[in-house]
Amino acid sequence: MLIDTVLFYVLAVLILGSAIMTITRRNVVHSAVWLISTLLGVAGVFLLQGAEFLAGVQIIVYIGGIMVLFLFVIMLVPVQEEAAQRRFSNQKWLAFACAAGVFAMLAVIVVRGVGALSHPGMAEPAGLGSLTKNSESVGLVLFSEYLLPFELASVLLLVAIIGAIVMSKARTRETES
Amino acid sequence: MEQLLANPYVQPLILTAVIILVFPLVAGYIVLAERKVLADLQVRLGPMRVGPYGVLQPLADALKLMLKEDIIPSRADKWIFWLAPVLSTFTALSAFAVLPLSDRFYVADVNIGILFILAMSSIGALGLILGGWSANSKYSLMGSLRAAAQMVSYEVPLGFATVTAIMCAGTLSMQGVIQSQFERGVWGAFDNFGLMLIPTALFIIAGTAETNRAPFDLPEAESELVAGFHTEYSGFRWALFFLAEYAAIVVISSLCVTLFFGGWLRPFPNVAFLELPLSTVFPVALFALIALGCLKGVPRQAIFGFKLVMLALTGAFLLLAAMFALPVTNEIVIGLFWFVLKLAVMVYLFIWYRGTFPRFRYDQLMDVGWKWLIPISMGGLILNGVVQLLARS
Numbered sequence: 001m002l003i004d005t006v007l008f009y010v011l012a013v014l015i016l017g018s019a020i021m022t023i024t025r026r027n028v029v030h031s032a033v034w035l036i037s038t039l040l041g042v043a044g045v046f047l048l049q050g051a052e053f054l055a056g057v058q059i060i061v062y063i064g065g066i067m068v069l070f071l072f073v074i075m076l077v078p079v080q081e082e083a084a085q086r087r088f089s090n091q092k093w094l095a096f097a098c099a100a101g102v103f104a105m106l107a108v109i110v111v112r113g114v115g116a117l118s119h120p121g122m123a124e125p126a127g128l129g130s131l132t133k134n135s136e137s138v139g140l141v142l143f144s145e146y147l148l149p150f151e152l153a154s155v156l157l158l159v160a161i162i163g164a165i166v167m168s169k170a171r172t173r174e175t176e177s
Numbered sequence: 178m179e180q181l182l183a184n185p186y187v188q189p190l191i192l193t194a195v196i197i198l199v200f201p202l203v204a205g206y207i208v209l210a211e212r213k214v215l216a217d218l219q220v221r222l223g224p225m226r227v228g229p230y231g232v233l234q235p236l237a238d239a240l241k242l243m244l245k246e247d248i249i250p251s252r253a254d255k256w257i258f259w260l261a262p263v264l265s266t267f268t269a270l271s272a273f274a275v276l277p278l279s280d281r282f283y284v285a286d287v288n289i290g291i292l293f294i295l296a297m298s299s300i301g302a303l304g305l306i307l308g309g310w311s312a313n314s315k316y317s318l319m320g321s322l323r324a325a326a327q328m329v330s331y332e333v334p335l336g337f338a339t340v341t342a343i344m345c346a347g348t349l350s351m352q353g354v355i356q357s358q359f360e361r362g363v364w365g366a367f368d369n370f371g372l373m374l375i376p377t378a379l380f381i382i383a384g385t386a387e388t389n390r391a392p393f394d395l396p397e398a399e400s401e402l403v404a405g406f407h408t409e410y411s412g413f414r415w416a417l418f419f420l421a422e423y424a425a426i427v428v429i430s431s432l433c434v435t436l437f438f439g440g441w442l443r444p445f446p447n448v449a450f451l452e453l454p455l456s457t458v459f460p461v462a463l464f465a466l467i468a469l470g471c472l473k474g475v476p477r478q479a480i481f482g483f484k485l486v487m488l489a490l491t492g493a494f495l496l497l498a499a500m501f502a503l504p505v506t507n508e509i510v511i512g513l514f515w516f517v518l519k520l521a522v523m524v525y526l527f528i529w530y531r532g533t534f535p536r537f538r539y540d541q542l543m544d545v546g547w548k549w550l551i552p553i554s555m556g557g558l559i560l561n562g563v564v565q566l567l568a569r570s
């Protein structure tokens with residue numbers, strides 16, 4: 001499908017461009033806006049792969065939840081002070097080395113595993129109006145095959161929530177006494 | 178021509194264009210209805226000057242907003258100041274794409290329709306937050322902070338109420354939800370032996386908070402924050418925020434109507450003998466009565482032009498009545514009629530709240546959200562799940 005290929009490259013440019021903008025902006029709120037654009041692009045790629053459920057959840061969780069909380073905190077930071085600070089730390093070359101390592105690893109995986117990318121389950125993208133059972137299959141896999149990791153992840157999140165409450169409680173008690 | 182209409186992309190595109198062109202007008206008339214109902218609740222007349230009984234007021238308001246000077250504060254972040262209202266309006270209108278206006282009028286029936294609406298409303302919240310921040314004013318910033326906290330808090334009970342309804346329907350597609358209510362022979366709100374009334378009530382409360390309407394309108398509380406997040410906005414940008422707010426109200430109301438009140442189905446969709454009285458007699462009588470009311474208003478108008486407007490309204494409502502009297506056209510528009518009627522009731526409810534409830538204090542708002550709505554919505558979800566499992570087995 002030609003249109004899928006075109007859309008993929010448009011989204012890829014959007015994701016990479018926004019990601020570069022995210023780390024190069026001096027203004028933190030601008031960075032956050034570009035990060036939102038990156039996340040939207042990723043949702044678009046999910047949609048292109050026929051994973052509508054993941055696309056919806058990506059937007060609701062990352063943009064609706066996490067980015068709103070990010071902005072909530074960032075908005076309270078005075079922009080002028082932030083912008084005056086240095087943008088990049090001294091670990092520039094270390095960061096380049098790490099990025100190159102990750103890139104090399106991904107390249108090896110893609111080159112070696114290129115045959116495995118087209119399996120029969122990923123058939124032609126369905127046309128307009130046809131409904132696949134995307135959400136159902138995600139739910140079924142999540143609650144049968146991956147039940148234990150799923151439950152462990154929820155317990156982990158619960159621990160994090162309780163931990164946050166305990167820490168903020170302790171601080172209020174200190175200020176009171 | 179027929180070949181063109183048969184193309185699967187043509188009808189959705191036409192409908193999209195119609196929605197984008199017509200919705201600003203609809204929003205204008207919702208504002209007029211709001212002003213009229215509030216005036217009535219406060220024993221006033223409301224707008225009366227532009228057109229008979231003020232029926233042309235929205236057009237005058239729209240013209241005024243377009244011609245107003247567009248002021249950008251000198252120390253504002255111009256780029257984000259520009260982006261915020263666009264983001265709000267764009268996402269609010271995008272959500273219309275999955276609304277099932279009737280069995281044949283809908284842009285798209287995707288299998289994540291409900292998720293799509295929730296996703297769009299959560300991106301729309303960013304518009305309010307960024308708009309308030311970019312204006313570089315303390316009132317705007319306070320409004321934004323409140324908007325962010327409120328959206329995050331009330332999204333949770335809204336989500337739980339929605340999940341309960343989805344669990345009952347067994348699908349995420351908007352048309353599918355309505356179809357399942359038809360098959361179960363009962364509106365979502367009264368399903369599970371009436372237990373679904375819990376999520377219904379929670380959805381309406383959380384939906385009011387999610388659209389920043391009174392009594393949850395703290396992000397724009399005029400008595401303490403001037404106008405909240407849109408304090409520094411003026412002219413057309415302000416109009417865009419306004420449009421987004423009313424679009425959000427319509428979308429949340431539509432979601433509520435679809436999930437809990439049967440969407441475009443008529444009341445008692447499975448009772449065959451009610452077909453004639455509810456599908457034909459009721460709409461015809463309703464529009465004929467409104468036409469009669471308009472006709473009686475003609476001699477009361479002093480200005481000749483106003484008399485003409487009243488006559489034109491009489492004619493329009495008579496035409497609508499005739500449309501529902503003919504079986505051929507009735508079949509096309511009856512679904513739309515029930516959907517819009519239910520939507521109107523929901524929007525009236527929102528206006529009624531604004532006229533009668535005092536605004537919450539900020540800590541009370543958080544109390545209600547986290548300590549009451551979220552636990553009750555979780556309990557409602559578990560209760561409904563267990564009851565449904567027992568009833569089916």
